[in-house]
Amino acid sequence: MPTAIIADDERLMRDQLRLRLQQVWPELEILDEAKNGEEAIQLIETHKPDLAFLDIRMPAKTGLEAAKEIGTKAHIVFITAYDQYAVEAFEQGAVDYVLKPADTERLSKTVERLKVRLNTAAEPNDMSNMLAQLAKQLGIAPKPNYLQWIQASIGQELRLIPVEDILFFQSDEKYTRVQTASYEALIRKPVRDLAEELDPHLFWQIHRSTLVNSKAISGVVRDMRGRHLVQIKGLTEKLEVSRSFVHLFKQM
Template identity: 45%
Template structure:
């Protein structure tokens, strides 16, 4: 019996996909439903599903991050609200994408291909190549909506941070710190919302609540337990890297 995982931060979207799958693939066993990327990664490691249906935009680790970190463990189908033309431009197999709202006939086609591949034991697609192209397309499509500056309030003082001066963003449950080399402030904008307005090639997510400017990274150090810490060029604070984003530092990780 084939098994699958559904990851989406919206309950209604997860429920809709589950009901549609029950219609077109009744023997499929849904082994886990996850609300965010970190939960999806843990579930993939625990259940080893044949297929993971991943929303591209989720809190913490995105669907792209989950797919990268779990490459080779299961087949991935992205669910996305992006424009159909943009998705087609990614140049990958159609079975890898479902556009929201998900149409029953489109899902039927995807399921047919997945079942055929699983039955034949077909090789996994090249996810890293596919997602590299996807990242490029997302950067192009979002270019006009980039954040250029951030304003923060502190009492009667309004601070302005040009985005090119920001070293990192760090969020807790209420606020997000905006940190430059010489100052910092607080905003109520969550990391997920900020991330949508930042160039993913310039700001890397390295933890559930942390985005760091790539230009600000001096080095990454890995301790004896394998935990990675980022050191910055113009700031003494060190930033922890979660296991989900450790793939960013697979090369040139300094031990010490």
């Protein structure tokens, strides 16, 4: 009996696809469902299905990003909203796809192709070379590779610090201070360079010399001079916000 998982961030779409698949391919067993690309990858590892139906646009990881990690572990079928250019992109890449909302007649054609692949014991396609081109044709930009670790000096010791553990960066003329909840370290890279290499949703620039981990902010206060000061969880120290970056805290 062939097996599959379905990944789509819309519950209604998952339910509809499951129903349509039951109609055109009753032998197919849907093992599980995912709400995003990360969950889809985990389900592939857990269930090892024959097929993975992946929505193109999902949070955490897109269908294309998930497919890249899944590789040849399963036959991939992309789910896409109807778009002439998207369909052309898939057909040029010889990739199986399902239009949203799932149409029984169109889905039947996809199922017939999939049955042939499974019945002939064909290996899943290695799509690594076509995924980047598909992403370009569909207008899905790859996510930038932000820094995950910082190599910093603590005295004579070099230490690798996960960026999520860092509360803030603060530069002077020569060094940049790297502050965590339990220790302080130094690096030579200035804040202006770090601002381009760190995830801007995680690290907010609040001053030309300061980057702060947004998850470490406990509040913002104003002092007697009218300056905005950021309070950091677990620290008594406050960080000044320059006028250029006050807008970040207007809704806090």
